[in-house]
Amino acid sequence: xxxxxxxxxxxxxxxxxxxxxxxxxxxxxxxxxxxxxxxxxxxxxxxxxxxxxxxxxxxxxxxxxxxxxxxxxxxxxxxxxxxxxxxxxxxxxxxxxxxxxxxxxxxxxxxxxxxxxxxxxxxxxxxxxxxxxxxxxxxxxxxxxxxxxxxxx
Amino acid sequence: xxxxxxxxxxxxxxxxxxxxxxxxxxxxxxxxxxxxxxxxxxxxxxxxxxxxxxxxxxxxxxxxxxxxxxxxxxxxxxxxxxxxxxxxxxxxxxxxxxxxxxxxxxxxxxxxxxxxxxxxxxxxxxxxxxxxxxxxxxxxxxxxxxxxxxxxxxxxxxxxxxxxxxxxxxxxxxxxxxxxxxxxxxxxxxxxxxxxxxxxxxxxxxxxxxxxxxxxxxxxxxxxxxxxxxxxxxxxxxxxxxxxxxxxxxxxxxxxxxxxxxxxxxxxxxxxxxxxxxxxxxxxxxxxxxxxxxxxxxxxxxxxxxxxxxxxxxxxxxxxxxxxxxxxxxxxxxxxxxxxxxxxxxxxxxxxxxxxxxxxxxxxxxxxxxxxxxxxxxxxxxxxxxxxxxxxxxxxxxxxxxxxxxxxxxxxxxxxxxxxxxxxxxxxxxxxxxxxxxxxxxxxxxxxxxxxxxxxxxxxxxxxxxxxxxxxxxxxxxxxxxxxxxxxxxxxxxxxxxxxxxxxxxxxxxxxxxxxxxxxxxxxxxxxxxxxxxxxxxxxxxxxxxxxxxxxxxxxxxxxxxxxxxxxxxxxxxxxxxxxxxxxxxxxxxxxxxxxxxxxxxxxxxxxxxxxxxxxxxxxxxxxxxxxxxxxxxxxxxxxxxxxxxxxxxxxxxxxxxxxxxxxxxxxxxxxxxxxxxxxxxxxxxxxxxxxxxxxxxxxxxxxxxxxxxxxxxxxxxxxxxx
Ligand code: FES
Ligand code: FES
Numbered sequence: 001x002x003x004x005x006x007x008x009x010x011x012x013x014x015x016x017x018x019x020x021x022x023x024x025x026x027x028x029x030x031x032x033x034x035x036x037x038x039x040x041x042x043x044x045x046x047x048x049x050x051x052x053x054x055x056x057x058x059x060x061x062x063x064x065x066x067x068x069x070x071x072x073x074x075x076x077x078x079x080x081x082x083x084x085x086x087x088x089x090x091x092x093x094x095x096x097x098x099x100x101x102x103x104x105x106x107x108x109x110x111x112x113x114x115x116x117x118x119x120x121x122x123x124x125x126x127x128x129x130x131x132x133x134x135x136x137x138x139x140x141x142x143x144x145x146x147x148x149x150x151x152x153x
Numbered sequence: 154x155x156x157x158x159x160x161x162x163x164x165x166x167x168x169x170x171x172x173x174x175x176x177x178x179x180x181x182x183x184x185x186x187x188x189x190x191x192x193x194x195x196x197x198x199x200x201x202x203x204x205x206x207x208x209x210x211x212x213x214x215x216x217x218x219x220x221x222x223x224x225x226x227x228x229x230x231x232x233x234x235x236x237x238x239x240x241x242x243x244x245x246x247x248x249x250x251x252x253x254x255x256x257x258x259x260x261x262x263x264x265x266x267x268x269x270x271x272x273x274x275x276x277x278x279x280x281x282x283x284x285x286x287x288x289x290x291x292x293x294x295x296x297x298x299x300x301x302x303x304x305x306x307x308x309x310x311x312x313x314x315x316x317x318x319x320x321x322x323x324x325x326x327x328x329x330x331x332x333x334x335x336x337x338x339x340x341x342x343x344x345x346x347x348x349x350x351x352x353x354x355x356x357x358x359x360x361x362x363x364x365x366x367x368x369x370x371x372x373x374x375x376x377x378x379x380x381x382x383x384x385x386x387x388x389x390x391x392x393x394x395x396x397x398x399x400x401x402x403x404x405x406x407x408x409x410x411x412x413x414x415x416x417x418x419x420x421x422x423x424x425x426x427x428x429x430x431x432x433x434x435x436x437x438x439x440x441x442x443x444x445x446x447x448x449x450x451x452x453x454x455x456x457x458x459x460x461x462x463x464x465x466x467x468x469x470x471x472x473x474x475x476x477x478x479x480x481x482x483x484x485x486x487x488x489x490x491x492x493x494x495x496x497x498x499x500x501x502x503x504x505x506x507x508x509x510x511x512x513x514x515x516x517x518x519x520x521x522x523x524x525x526x527x528x529x530x531x532x533x534x535x536x537x538x539x540x541x542x543x544x545x546x547x548x549x550x551x552x553x554x555x556x557x558x559x560x561x562x563x564x565x566x567x568x569x570x571x572x573x574x575x576x577x578x579x580x581x582x583x584x585x586x587x588x589x590x591x592x593x594x595x596x597x598x599x600x601x602x603x604x605x606x607x608x609x610x611x612x613x614x615x616x617x618x619x620x621x622x623x624x625x626x627x628x629x630x631x632x633x634x635x636x637x638x639x640x641x642x643x644x645x646x647x648x649x650x651x652x653x654x655x656x657x658x659x660x661x662x663x664x665x666x667x668x669x670x671x672x673x674x675x676x677x678x679x680x681x682x683x684x685x686x687x688x689x690x691x692x693x694x695x696x697x698x699x700x701x702x703x704x705x706x707x708x709x710x711x712x713x714x715x716x717x718x719x720x721x722x723x724x725x726x727x728x729x730x731x732x733x734x735x736x737x738x739x740x741x742x743x744x745x746x747x748x749x750x751x752x753x754x755x756x757x758x759x760x761x762x763x764x765x766x767x768x769x770x771x772x773x774x775x776x777x778x779x780x781x782x783x784x785x786x787x788x789x790x791x792x793x794x795x796x797x798x799x800x801x802x803x804x805x806x807x808x809x810x811x812x813x814x815x816x817x818x819x820x821x822x823x824x825x826x827x828x829x830x831x832x833x834x835x836x837x838x839x840x841x842x843x844x845x846x847x848x849x850x851x852x853x854x855x856x857x858x859x860x861x862x863x864x865x866x867x868x869x870x871x872x873x874x875x876x
Contacts, residue, residue, distance in 0.1 A: 001405065017433075018405075018433070018437075021433050022433070025431070025432060025433040029380075029431050029432055029433065030431075032374070033365070034365070034368070034371070034372035034374075035364070035365015035366065036365070037369075037371070037501075037502070037550070038371065038503070039501055039502075039503070039582065040582045040812055040813050041581060041582055041812075042582075042812055042813075042814060044812060044813035044814055045501070045813055045818075047501065074365065075364060075365035076364065076365045076366075078364070079364065080364060080366075081364075082360050082363055082364050087363045087364060090359075090363045091355070091359055091360055091363055094353075094355060094356060094359060094779055094783065095359075095363075096358075096359050096362040096363065097226075097228070097783060097784075097787055098225075098226050098500075098501060098502070098548070098549060098550050098551045098552075099358070099359075099361070099362030099367050099369075099548065099550070100369060100500075100501040100502045100550025100551060101501050101550075102362050102363060103365050106363060124821065125821055125822035128820075128821045129820045129821055129822050130820075131820075131821070132501070132813060132818045132820065133501070133790075134499060134500060134501040134551050134553075134791070134818065135501070135551060135787045135790075135791075136786055136787035136788070136789065136790025136791055136819070136824075137783070137786070137787065138790060138819075138820075138821045138824040139786050139824060139826070139827050140783070140786070141821060142821065142824075
């Protein structure tokens, strides 16, 4: 057990955790932010995607000891009121079905749009292929990313 | 529908959160019982079940809360149910809140979420309930104004006097209305007058799912709650010989290690639970746990032996002599076999359940598809009266049939009872993917003969599969002496074929295996549909006819002919060049009829790629077209995975695939453009969540034949290997 100082969604937290404990469980069970989901635990599904210094990472496979000073942003950090353009686009295109994968999908999409304001299908495929949606909302995810890109034009 | 027993005693006055809300509870009479439970046997020819509906709550400020008694796993019931209630209640969807109803068959009727049943099963009752409540509110206003009811009408949460134009909001009327006797009969709106039904109202659950605030089973937290994971037997139906937890107990946070069981209907297996202060600690403790298992008393299934058994069983199905005579008379004959694998449900949210068991009461929270069933199961197994078993539904991160199986709530309750503390039991992805139940694999032989006009004269479909009913009884059904003749149904096959084909025969043989099996989205239709609709295509080719025209010729029913004609239009079917690679297929299950057309091409490397899927759904009267489109899109993605990407195989009595690395899922780059169209007609409401899945695999296989001349007979197959 060690003590870690983390910045999550702009708030400072101190947690006591095993150094190997994945960031996912720190966020969900120690900090209590449950929007980030567990889907596979082996970096295959993307349900646990959060931003570390702005880059998407699979928090299920990222030990808390490796976070260091890097700020963490989770789905809760985008906006509470769904005002973030990607959240708005997700609602406009009625993307979620069961919704379980969607925190991860949205975090991947936000990171994509931050680096590419107008992604084409190829760029969307490349950025989003790590996120599984068992409900099959992919056609709407594609559409919503384009819609969100349109909002910021 | 005429109410026969709507009485005042059923209008419950309840204190709700606001302190003064009233609940209007309409007891609707569909089955005429007042006290029977859904698990009672049918005794008098009526269906068992209590239809006490207690759905609508209005507080003095006029806030309307509508209860949704169905679980929400993405299928949109959370939206469709309130749409139906709000339409007749005359309130705007913007002004209502939706809440999950807990398991309570007396109040909300049976609550299983399966069989694509939500809209098709509940529409009449919900429309009626909304209308009853509206009429009572109107009556209360009329009494207030001392005028006749007929002078008043309701609109947007308000009752209005036609003559004086006086208005009273529902909130001011609800207290009086709740004391009134519900009307014996109500007029329901005409479809043309609907303001809410038939429109794509945005789903109310979606904003909760875009900011992380929706509470799924895994997100439930209780004060003092512990976490548990279970080392379950890897081989099916194993029991624990002994275990060594010395290392496990050294893991900081681990508090308990003990043996648990997993009874499922008549089946039984065991495991060892590791309980800890955090899920991570429980997982770490499990890693160092050592368990010795007793050999199971059944054989150890392996895919090779299961397949051998299915092949042999197909041969053992008795022939029906009348059918055989007719088949032998045919000038052109064809026989073909098809093979489909076991599949995992792999809901995105792995199984989990949270339980708090006290001396005389059980309370559970979880992603639950079968609230009543689980309530009854827990009541019986723990010997706690059913009214002291509270089952709360959270949002479900997928269900697909799996979350109707009552094993995971049982484990949670068992562990909570043992440790005398609230607990959340979490299945890892590996647990979820290997323990089953699975969709059973199914093998088929089909044979068909054509008459001199190139029409089907005789058609037979035989299957060997592991029947889902085996979970309920110790011995699965065996092999019938003879296949049926001009009788029965073959789930997935369009019903009118049985009129259009003069001689048909269906047969089936059960596989013996300890593998747990269960409904998987669209159930048998998911595999039957592949076999039947591939074979019909083969027969069309044998007859030298166009596959759509050939189907139409054998479907003597205008509704089905309209479906084929519309598909023909949507795909510009007649204008396809010879080598364009188009395939179509049509199936029906749970009263939803659906067709898919798939267009494929060869890419620059000569590989086959899906260019487009066009889906056409006929689910009759419907509530929310956008939800239908979403369900069909999702069904196609799920079917694409099952047809071309993954399967569960078995070795040495256990499942081989454990996680998404070996059970690959479709990903965004795999998904072609999908167009979904809905048939407009006034047929009864039909299922939506499942019927959109089965046509995909045969439509794709038919397209591959069209382009390459190669017939797909076994699923899954890799698109990369088709050239
Ligand atoms: S849970 Fe992290 S990638 Fe699946
Ligand atoms: S919405 Fe259910 S898994 Fe993506």
